[in-house]
Amino acid sequence: MLETKIPEGPLEKKWQNYQIQAQLINPANKKKLNIIVVGSGLAGAGAASTLAELGYDIKCFCYQDSARRAHSVAAQGGINAAKNYQHDGDSVWRMFYDTLKGGDFRSREANVYRLAELSAPLIDHYVQQGVPFAREYGGVLVNRSFGGVQVQRTFYARGQTGQQLLLAAYSQLYKMKRAGKVKMYPRHEMLDLVVIDGKAKGIIVRDLVTGALKRFAADAVVLATGGYSRVFRLSTLAIGCNGSAIWKAHKRGAFFAAPSFTQIHPTALPQASDAQSKLTLMSESLRNDGRIWVPLKPGDTRKANDIPEEERDYYLERRYPSFGNLAPRDIASRAAKERIDAGYGVGPLKNAVYLDFQHAIDRMGMETIKDRYGNLFSMYKKITGVDAYQEPMQISPAAHFSMGGLWVDYELMTTIPGLYAVGECNFSDHGANRLGANSLLQASIDGYFVLPNTINNYLSDSLKEQAPSVEHSEFDRVEQEVASHIEKLLNVNGNKTVDHFHRELGQVMWKECAMSRNKQGLIDAIDQIKDIRERYWQQVKITGSSNQLNPELEKGLRLADFIELGLLMCTDALQREESCGAHFREEYQTEQGEAMRRDEDFSFVSAWEYQEGEFKLHRENLQFEYVQPTVRSYK
Amino acid sequence: MQVTFKIWRQSNAEAKGSFKSYPIDGLSKDMSFLEALDHLNETLVLQDEEVIAFEYDCREGICGQCGVFINGRAHGPHDNTTTCQLHMRSFEDGSTIVVEPWRAAAFPVVKDLIVDRSGLDRIIEQGGFISAKTGTAPEANAILINKEVADKAMDAAACIGCGACVATCKNASAALFTSAKINHLNSLPQGKQEAVRRVLDMANQMDREGFGSCTFTGACQVECPEGISITNIAEMNALRLKAQLLG
Numbered sequence: 008m009l010e011t012k013i014p015e016g017p018l019e020k021k022w023q024n025y026q027i028q029a030q031l032i033n034p035a036n037k038k039k040l041n042i043i044v045v046g047s048g049l050a051g052a053g054a055a056s057t058l059a060e061l062g063y064d065i066k067c068f069c070y071q072d073s074a075r076r077a078h079s080v081a082a083q084g085g086i087n088a089a090k091n092y093q094h095d096g097d098s099v100w101r102m103f104y105d106t107l108k109g110g111d112f113r114s115r116e117a118n119v120y121r122l123a124e125l126s127a128p129l130i131d132h133y134v135q136q137g138v139p140f141a142r143e144y145g146g147v148l149v150n151r152s153f154g155g156v157q158v159q160r161t162f163y164a165r166g167q168t169g170q171q172l173l174l175a176a177y178s179q180l181y182k183m184k185r186a187g188k189v190k191m192y193p194r195h196e197m198l199d200l201v202v203i204d205g206k207a208k209g210i211i212v213r214d215l216v217t218g219a220l221k222r223f224a225a226d227a228v229v230l231a232t233g234g235y236s237r238v239f240r241l242s243t244l245a246i247g248c249n250g251s252a253i254w255k256a257h258k259r260g261a262f263f264a265a266p267s268f269t270q271i272h273p274t275a276l277p278q279a280s281d282a283q284s285k286l287t288l289m290s291e292s293l294r295n296d297g298r299i300w301v302p303l304k305p306g307d308t309r310k311a312n313d314i315p316e317e318e319r320d321y322y323l324e325r326r327y328p329s330f331g332n333l334a335p336r337d338i339a340s341r342a343a344k345e346r347i348d349a350g351y352g353v354g355p356l357k358n359a360v361y362l363d364f365q366h367a368i369d370r371m372g373m374e375t376i377k378d379r380y381g382n383l384f385s386m387y388k389k390i391t392g393v394d395a396y397q398e399p400m401q402i403s404p405a406a407h408f409s410m411g412g413l414w415v416d417y418e419l420m421t422t423i424p425g426l427y428a429v430g431e432c433n434f435s436d437h438g439a440n441r442l443g444a445n446s447l448l449q450a451s452i453d454g455y456f457v458l459p460n461t462i463n464n465y466l467s468d469s470l471k472e473q474a475p476s477v478e479h480s481e482f483d484r485v486e487q488e489v490a491s492h493i494e495k496l497l498n499v500n501g502n503k504t505v506d507h508f509h510r511e512l513g514q515v516m517w518k519e520c521a522m523s524r525n526k527q528g529l530i531d532a533i534d535q536i537k538d539i540r541e542r543y544w545q546q547v548k549i550t551g552s553s554n555q556l557n558p559e560l561e562k563g564l565r566l567a568d569f570i571e572l573g574l575l576m577c578t579d580a581l582q583r584e585e586s587c588g589a590h591f592r593e594e595y596q597t598e599q600g601e602a603m604r605r606d607e608d609f610s611f612v613s614a615w616e617y618q619e620g621e622f623k624l625h626r627e628n629l630q631f632e633y634v635q636p637t638v639r640s641y642k
Numbered sequence: 643m644q645v646t647f648k649i650w651r652q653s654n655a656e657a658k659g660s661f662k663s664y665p666i667d668g669l670s671k672d673m674s675f676l677e678a679l680d681h682l683n684e685t686l687v688l689q690d691e692e693v694i695a696f697e698y699d700c701r702e703g704i705c706g707q708c709g710v711f712i713n714g715r716a717h718g719p720h721d722n723t724t725t726c727q728l729h730m731r732s733f734e735d736g737s738t739i740v741v742e743p744w745r746a747a748a749f750p751v752v753k754d755l756i757v758d759r760s761g762l763d764r765i766i767e768q769g770g771f772i773s774a775k776t777g778t779a780p781e782a783n784a785i786l787i788n789k790e791v792a793d794k795a796m797d798a799a800a801c802i803g804c805g806a807c808v809a810t811c812k813n814a815s816a817a818l819f820t821s822a823k824i825n826h827l828n829s830l831p832q833g834k835q836e837a838v839r840r841v842l843d844m845a846n847q848m849d850r851e852g853f854g855s856c857t858f859t860g861a862c863q864v865e866c867p868e869g870i871s872i873t874n875i876a877e878m879n880a881l882r883l884k885a886q887l888l889g
Binding site: 053056057060071072073074075076078080081090092128130131132134135136137139140141142143144145146147148164165167169170171174177178179181182184185191193216245246247279280282283284285287288386389390392455456459502504506507548549550551555556557558559 | 653654670672673674676677680681683684686687688690691692693695696697698699700701702703704705706707723727729731752753756758759760762763766767768770771772773774775776777778779780781782783785786787788789792793795796799800802803826827830832833
């Protein structure tokens with residue numbers, strides 16, 4: 008059923024073999040083909056601009072006012088590449104291994120290898136596009152370390168790497184807009200997918216300014232809509248990030264893989280109140296030079312600087328001596344949770360741990376630390392009012408990246424022919440936990456290098472078919488469904504706000520489906536979410552109408568999908584009776600509290616099919632030919 | 643904490659707008675300014691009123707989508723920050739806070755506090771890129787770049803495209819925005835090939851969009867969340883003049 012399309016040959020030849028055998032389309036014919044790209048982040052803008060350069064006609068959609076706002080912009084720390092510029096033993100193989108192990112052996116070898124293989128040319132690409140990466144005095148590129156890795160392979164542009172890569176991608180997108188090959192639709196949100204005779208042929212979007220529903224037809228549809236961790240409400244994501252496009256695709260037949268694999272980032276700013284809308288991330292790169300600790304004494308009320316060295320517990324260094332403060336994110340987050348739950352948390356709500364730079368400042372001087380992290384320290388000060396050069400930062404785990412997403416094969420095609428998913432919205436390379444600085448990488452590789460080479464295999468057949476048209480009756484039907492859905496939501500006219508329900512959903516998800524999960528909790532969570540869903544459709548109140556700019560309606564539509572997605576996430580977490588990566592089931596842990604995989608029963612990717620409100624599990628068995636899965640240890 | 647928001651309401655681009663006052667209670671000093679507006683919007687929904695439309699996305703100072711005039715200043719009372727990074731502790735309890743959209747002919751109001759900044763995208767479209775196709779790049783370290791040059795390029799490249807420079811300028815000039823992108827790319831060896839065309843095309847587009855001229859008041863660099871310097875504008879003007887004279 009699930010055909011992965013992994014090419015023949017040894018691991019290091021697979022991508023090459025794929026390209027040799029792939030279909031080609033001549034330039035004159037490419038002009039006849041239309042592709043829709045939803046999302047304008049690194050994956051979306053990269054795919055749209057590259058496909059446009061190849062000759063396809065592209066329509067690119069984003070909900071923001073400009074493509075430059077896509078949330079790739081917020082990634083701070085860097086992007087990995089196996090360049091081995093630091094001469095520290097790095098290689099494509101090592102990067103492949105680190106990523107596979109980092110994901111706790113729940114991803115495909117062939118995909119992960121391709122990611123590592125294409126990382127080096129991607130840095131070449133971005134340098135050529137004018138990304139001002141950090142440089143040594145001699146003019147060469149600088150690298151730094153990131154979590155879960157013992158080499159230095161991370162490239163960065165201050166603490167604004169995502170912004171600089173996104174602006175490069177955005178500028179290429181607008182270069183192709185100027186060339187007339189890309190048509191941009193900002194302030195447009197995809198509300199449904201149109202599938203005709205089993206193939207993705209278009210989308211229904213809402214013009215967010217006028218409220219009008221519009222139809223767009225194409226030979227292929229590419230979703231590049233990012234992650235869905237706003238299901239927790241409080242997350243590191245932008246407020247507008249949502250799961251609606253992939254959820255609608257899921258309901259139209261695309262399988263959803265590993266939905267519960269969510270990364271909880273260890274170094275965000277702690278929650279201060281219920282009114283809070285966002286948990287700001289502090290880059291993982293800070294863990295290069297910052298040391299994480301809590302007081303040795305529970306409930307210690309002294310100020311951080313008053314606690315002497317011998318009364319501090321550098322718990323990551325204690326538990327994971329070989330990786331220390333650079334333990335991977337899932338492990339660092341769980342370790343923080345363990346200390347906080349045990350009563351060692353700091354800050355007014357006792358929900359944080361310290362990230363301390365005093366040793367680094369003593370060792371390397373203030374100027375070096377300012378040069379490396381200056382903008383992060385000033386961001387910290389703007390938000391908290393605290394000078395982190397003088398006292399430690401307070402940080403706390405927060406919902407961050409979605410490893411899960413639409414199931415895709417080696418070509419990044421979903422189970423709906425003609426529908427592709429690239430970047431964070433797919434499940435492809437990160438397994439059960441993503442390594443730091445691999446997110447910008449995967450989004451870019453998918454968009455720039457993989458999809459433009461794989462989409463031809465599908466499109467070469469489209470040439471023989473009739474060009475898709477918005478006049479098709481299926482467009483009528485789907486648009487009508489979207490319109491009714493909107494009217495139904497507006498007509499509830501209850502007495503509670505959208506945010507009220509989002510807070511409820513977020514609390515259930517954070518309690519039962521985040522860092523630590525158990526069977527009973529998940530069963531209860533499913534009941535609670537069903538109850539939230541029922542009450543949502545009876546009690547929500549949204550003012551204003553559908554034919555105007557209506558931010559409350561936008562939120563309401565997204566939340567309706569998040570509620571359903573939350574159900575699937577809990578269902579997935581319940582089904583997977585093992586611990587792996589970010590998915591930690593309390594029933595399956597070692598005596599030291601580490602995750603315990605159950606390879607014999609769970610060495611597969613869960614791909615869920617939507618069946619009228621129920622979810623049916625399909626298994627993609629993972630074959631490990633080149634690396635034997637081992638117990639993932641960072642001790 | 644209690645404040646009165648005096649907010650510009652305008653139902654669409656064509657409609658006539660006006661200020662409306664909203665006293666609001668139950669705020670805390672640690673709330674961000676935008677969270678206070680969220681709170682106000684929730685109370686409006688429960689009173690059966692339409693919410694105030696305002697923009698935001700990342701809420702961590704990098705996407706550039708938020709941005710309103712607060713008590714007569716772009717992004718509020720502090721220098722070099724974004725609206726989303728402003729907190730209620732910056733205001734007195736009981737005070738009145740006046741909130742307006744960016745005011746510039748080139749930024750027409752879309753609704754309430756939302757304006758259309760697509761003119762900035764069209765400036766980028768005219769040359770804010772390096773014309774090189776995916777797949778054509780040389781080895782990254784084959785292009786050596788002096789650290790100071792790279793740092794200077796990064797200083798200019800940091801622009802988040804929020805439009806505060808335009809909004810705060812008495813001439814509504816986009817010179818800081820445009821020059822930052824020109825200098826980012828023109829200072830790097832990769833960008834030199836198109837340096838002349840870039841400065842001419844982008845600066846011409848800036849004029850066509852209806853942004854005003856720069857008279858070097860320096861107001862923009864005070865409000866710029868990234869602290870981008872007006873020396874960029876001087877460099878752009880010199881480059882433009884040189885390009886116009888010598889081609």
